[in-house]
Amino acid sequence: MASPSTRGSLALTLSAYAVYAFLYLPLLIVVAYSFNDSRLNAEWVGFTFDWYHKLLHNQEMLKAAGNSLIIATVSAAIATVLGTLAGMALHQFRLRLLPGLVLAPIAMPDILMGVSLLLFFMLLNMSLGLLSIILAHITFCIGFVALSVQARISGIDKSLTEAARDLGATPWVCFRRITLPLLAPGILAGALMAFTLSIDDFVITFFVAGVGSSTLPLQIYSMVKIAVTPEVNAISTLLMVLTLALIMLVSRLSPAALRGS
């Protein structure tokens, strides 16, 4: 006979599984159909790697993937540097406007960001392409990196940097040997987050992309407009695996893991 508490925990477990199912079942279906030996997403016919094989010979898709990787790498790198500086400034100075200015792009609707960036680039007479996409991605990634770095920095004991100075470190050496290593998990988490956000972004990219600068999400969208082919399933699966791997890496980042102890 089950006691009230075990019945309670059983209900909790069941509802947890229900939520997981709700969240991940649609994704699992995409994964499953990407290995389905049929052009139709209707019934299971048999296992195949065909669609992945086809993907490797799809020039447009490869180009889009290449663009996405370039954009994500460059914009994540620049957003990480700027976001780290912003995060440190948020912690160090009590400026009234700064938090709002840094964090607003996080809360701003993507569509608004996309439209305004497009107008801005037009105003500057800038041609749309990789550069415009990278600039756009940097703007919305900075806030996320800044948040991550700020959370980390406020957990660092101020006496550590004072101790470093006290023991003979100049401000720069203190930053490099004490502050930076202690901030590293926050910076890395922010960088990975920026990379994932950039590689997955559709709405903003849609507005600021030009001819020949299509990214993976844009490419998938244009293919889906015709039909959801198993090829789309395959590329979606790959994108999903990459994203999940990065997210897992972010959540695993703890000081102990970084130190290797």
Added chain:
Amino acid sequence: MLEIKDVSRRFDSFVALDRVNLTIAAGEFFTLLGPSGCGKTTLLRMIAGFDQPDDGDILLDGRSLIATPPEQRPLHTIFQNYALFPHMTVAENIAFPLRMAGCAREEIAGRVARALEDVRLPDKGRHYPDALSGGQKQRIAIARALVNRPRLLLLDEPLSALDAKLREQMQLELITLQKEVGITFIYVTHDQGEALALSHRIAVMNGGHIVQVDEPSRLYGFPNSRFVADFIGHCNLLGGVVTAVQTGDATVELDGLGTVQTVIQPAAGVAVGRRCTLTLRPEKTHISTTLTPGEEAAHFRGVVHDMLYLGDVTVYKVELANGMIVEALLANSAPGRARFFEVGDAVEVAWRLDAGHLVME
């Protein structure tokens, strides 16, 4: 060696330090003692270089330190929470000041090993700080601060995070260590017992001022103010007015009690008609049921109001005729001690002519 000259520091409208003057000699174990907010930590941070005085100067061997950044001052600080770098091993922590000073790799290894032996933790070099106990962290922090032989060591309440037993042990270790290395220690604490136990000299601070600078025994025996008498140890404070001054002693009319004679110190500024406080230590205040005329200079009747049995001694709180509570200490091993007094017992408190110490208001 270290001179603090007219140092003031204000935070907005709050005056943290008000024209503080101090001279600390080489090799001294000097303590800044005071309640929280008295300015002791602010002063220590200025000596370390983490804060700048608004006015005044800090001189080391006659040269101003004000323009020198913390990393170039020949002194180190032990922080309250030890401030060991969590991402470095114990050995790397101790090596840090040596690396900053540009020592050769082989020399660093040797000195780190010796420093670890000095604090009796020779096999902890490869551990990370979070694997150490509080006492071990404390020792590593000391080893790190002393490894490159600073002129001065500043200690900011370094024992406050340790439990009572360990604290006492570390106090003894600090005394021994200071004697061995001969480096000047400037110690900040709010714990008067710790200050008395450790220091050669103590500066008692209150409200941004230095109230008294003296050796522990003189601070305890001859406080210069009500504040010091009350802050250092337990003390009965009896208010009154000086009615007569003779050579060596004075007559004081205690509020609501009557007149007493008391020995005075030459430089106490005692003058007829001035308000004063007779400070009287509980261990010099006798309690008995019978009058002991002759020997005692002052005796007053009272009733036991409260008692605290502390094992070695019992503290009696006696209510006097004017409603004041006076503490008297009685050793439980006192010879001929027949019985304990009970709450409500009529007793007499008495003290000798030289038991009290008079401070002017």
